[in-house]
Amino acid sequence: MKVLRILAFPISILYALVVHIRNFLFDTGIFKSKEFRTPTICVGNLSAGGTGKTPMIEYLIKMLKTTNEVAVLSRGYGRKSVGYHSTESDLTVEELGDEPFQIHAKYPDILVAVDADRRNGIAIIEKSSNVDVILLDDAFQHRKVKPTFAILLTSYGKMYYNDWYLPTGNLRDSKREAKRANILIVTKCPENLSELEKKNIISDLKPKLNQKVLFSFLHYQQQLMGGPAKPSLTEIKNKKITLVTGIANPKPLVTFLNSEGISFEHMNFSDHHFFSNKEIEHFNTKEFILTTEKDFVRLKGRVENMYYIAITHQFLGDGAEVLAQQINQILKQ
Template sequence: MQVLRKLLFPISIIYGLIVFLRNRCYDLGVFKSKTYATKIICVGNLSVGGTGKTPMIEWLVRLLQDNYSIAILSRGYKRKSKGFLLSDDNTIVEDLGDEPFQLKSKFKGIHVAVDANRRNGISELEKMANPDIILLDDAFQHRKVKPDYSILLSAYNNLYVNDWYLPTGNLRDAKSEAKRANIIIVTKCPEDLPESKKSSIRSKINPKRHQKVLFSYLSYNKKLKGKEIDLSELINKEVTLVTGIANSVPLENFLQLEGVTFNHLKFNDHHFFTEQEIQLLQKKECILTTEKDYVRLKSKISNLHYIEVSHEFNKEDRLVFEQTLKQFMTANS
């Protein structure tokens, strides 16, 4: 696979040129970015693959929901509906897609909508929900909308500064576009990342004067949900780990450190399970999955547990992040 990606290097040059020209047209005003009366916070990345966008949306909701009315707008990747859809109590996972449905299920007081056309989605949310804030999920590269505040995520083991354009690398946007972010968060770091390593990463990223570079790590909840038990109760069981996410390595490493042995059935990101796959899973003694996969499996599989994951920051970075967001929310309000 890596050899094939290298052979496709000429295509990545063409792709990079197209990306450059597109961004240049927006910078020069040839293409227009639209602003809105509602405050827009964008969460995204420059690459394909998992950087933890959904847990970051959850982090923002928890921080802001007590003081503001919040709506979330996502593309709804691999959903089976079309156009704009504002979720309600009758909405099913196939309508929204797995990640938006996860957010809808977890935060009952939040409006969750999907629309591939972000401009239309924002306009519809303003009319139907009139929120104080709209959180744009996975929209950093969607320059038709100009957000008021942008959070750029980059995974520790695959920093955008070390990457290259698709299909040779994983970049879907130019590295230089990081300049549009207010905050750059390096996600999925080791919990005990030394300051010397942070300094080295900051130097590579070379942030602009207006930007802050913060570091987060993944925290897994040892109290499993679904069928609720403690993670330690799986140690002597025959566990099948089922994942349909971009990068399952951090979860695999965590489970191994906790002494959980497992047989791993790995599917593509956002995978919708076939009847044949469901029948196979129904025969397993104990299934552990991610929260995103759980919303696609919960009505079909018994003896199903899921593990919650969240972003965590050290005390200093958390304080910086919270203060910066609160300053943004109170400005011009």
């Protein structure tokens, strides 16, 4: 795989050129970005996957829903449908996409919509629903929409400033586009991240004067979800566990389970993988399936003895207060 990425370097140069030309056309106004009357909060990244966008969207829903009518608009990557769809209709995980379906399952009272054309999606939401704020999932590169507030995520250990363009690296946008973000959040940090390392990371990120840099970590729940028993991690240590993952970066989860003394075999699939009947049959021969919440929504009802480990974003220091203050200030305006 590494050899193929190296051989693809000329393609990455071409990709970088296209990215820079596109951003130039938007920056100069040749291509237009549209603002909407409903406040929009964009959550995105510069790299391809694995920064924790969906848990961050869920964090924002939880923060905002008690005082605001919230909607979520996603592309619905990997779904087997086209155009605009929303949870106002009865949709399957294949039609809505795994991540939007996960959000809908957790927050059924929140409008969750999918549309590759974010302008069209926002326009339909504004016409059909009375919402106070729209969360744009993975829309940092969708420059046809100018968000009210933009949150840029970068994963600790895989910072965008150390990356290169696809397909040699994982960058899908120019590092310079970080200037469009209101807040930069370094996700998946160690819980004991030192102040010195924070300062070094901030120095490498080179934020603008008006940009805040926050640090968060993934909190893994000790009690498993999905099945009727809801055992704790301690209670399953004597079981023969098969970990099934179809996410961009399973490494943090694997590291966490190892730190908990959990032994397992790992069946790793590509991000947004839709499991075949043959794979499902194989899973059902296993004693105990442990998976992620995103994979669980695709496998629910098809695999027995299956549980998932829930995760949430938690901030280091005063990060939660800083984020809430800035977003609430935007919504009041």
